[in-house]
Amino acid sequence: MPSHILYKEDVARDIVGFWNSNDQAEIKAIAENLSIRKFKKNEIIYHERQKPTRMLYLVSGKIKIVKEGGVGRTPIVNAIKEKHFFGFRAFFADDCYATSAMAFEDCTVASIPIATAALLIANNNNITNFFAKQLALLLGNSGDRIVSLTQKHIRGRLADTILILKDNYGTMADEKTINISMSRDDLASMSNMSTSNAIRTLSAFAQEGLVEIVGKRIKVLDGEKLEDISEKG
Known part of the structure; x- marks a missing residue:
């Protein structure tokens, strides 16, 4: 056949x-x-x-x-x-x-x-x-x-997007890096914010040890904290 x-x-x-x-x-x-x-x-x-x-x-x-x-x-x-x-x-x-x-x-x-x-x-x-x-x-x-997208603050929206991407697409072999290469424009679009705000907020998450930025990929270091930020909005 x-x-x-x-x-x-x-x-x-x-x-x-x-x-x-x-x-x-x-x-x-x-x-x-x-x-x-x-x-x-x-x-x-x-x-x-x-x-x-x-x-x-x-x-x-x-x-x-x-x-x-x-x-x-x-x-x-x-x-x-x-x-x-x-x-x-x-x-x-x-x-x-x-x-x-x-x-x-x-x-x-x-x-x-x-x-x-x-x-x-x-x-x-x-x-x-x-x-x-x-x-x-x-x-x-x-x-x-x-x-x-309409009621949460910028941090809550971005945290929500990162968690959705992780849930939908899983992680790579390290079990932390989300299995999608995503432009900052797409990340901003999915979070209902400007690209500059998305870059600034993602950088803040990285400085706080919540994520690590690996090119166009995001490594989640503290999922519980991201969930807390998402829930509080």
Whole structure:
């Protein structure tokens, strides 16, 4: 069997594993309809105001969810980690995307047509329950981020962003350095502050021994203190 078919079956097995299924018919249906595409860093995966036509799943790499159309910097409203679905709110709402998805770094995205996804969902309540939980988590996390970005002080916002990046992308072999190379502009955008404020606040965190700056990477030295700063805002 060709390697690309085997790869699609592996991705399909990963997908059905989210709703604790090993149904061979589901795996076959997904694998046969699966498209896999690679995106370069900063390449757009979908634009806001587009109508979704496929269910999207991040196989590998990192994706940022951004809000386009504003004045000045494009704010980053979420960061997606690999082996997770994204953009599915619009799918279930039968609505256009409210945000855009862009590659944080080179990434691989799998997708299946809406018709295939709808048929699978109609035939398996476990899939419905899985996405209902994901939508509830998405709503809760979105609410927390709105509070963080609009009500917290600069230190709280930056601490929150660093902790989200660590939680989403994990750490490198030293178990401290966050596994993403991130520009100061992106860090500022994700924290709803100017680049100069992000640089200044990150430098203050470094002077206080909370983080270490390693080029475009951040090493977390005192996660508990960062959590305290995030919670106090």
